[in-house]
């Protein structure tokens with residue numbers, strides 16, 4: 312069972328939630344791409360839905376599949392967002408932003424009545440933080456913001472952990488779809504995600520961070536079971 316097979320199995324399970332006429336938030340990343348491909352098949356077979364993409368990459372992928380799109384200005388309330396995640400804990404708290412789309416992903420998820428995560432079961436963790444936490448920051452005053460973020464991390468029990476600036480494929484500083492810089496905090500473990508979230512939001516140059524807390528209520532996690540993919544449903548207690 313390959314990783315693409317697992318992504319497709321999780322995406323197929325989420326597709327069962329999609330009903331005609333729904334306004335969908337459409338996530339970013341390789342698992343979201345599997346969902347977009349399956350949704351495209353359904354749209355070509357006559358399903359009428361409209362989507363709001365969470366990144367330029369997703370917008371292009373949806374257009375290629377013939378999925379009708381709108382902006383969040385045109386559709387400020389959505390029925391359902393389907394998106395991937397980099398880590399999922401037992402309380403459905405997430406780390407997202409591995410694909411640099413965390414800001415739009417969070418705005419779209421928060422505008423949705425429901426956010427459902429699709430992922431390989433390997434993303435399920437006991438404690439968030441092994442995946443570097445993405446922190447989107449305004450490029451103005453980056454040095455000062457950097458130091459303030461380090462202080463916020465230290466106050467949250469994550470002292471002395473390295474912070475790096477995300478680079479793009481060409482090795483240049485990455486610029487997000489929103490025109491911002493992206494930092495990655497290599498924490499190993501986040502003992503208090505809610506406390507860290509509050510402290511990061513208190514830093515003026517922080518635009519958003521990749522902790523999604525209390526946003527998603529369901530995750531479809533796919534793992535191999537013999538030659539089949541088994542999808543486990545994780546629900547927020």
Ligand SMILES: O=C(CO)[C@H](O)[C@H](O)COP(=O)(O)O
Pocket residue numbers: 338339340341342343394395396397406407408409410411412413416
């Ligand atoms: O948050 C994201 C993009 O910003 C993605 O959803 C996350 O990185 C998971 O990606 P993938 O499905 O490729 O593992």
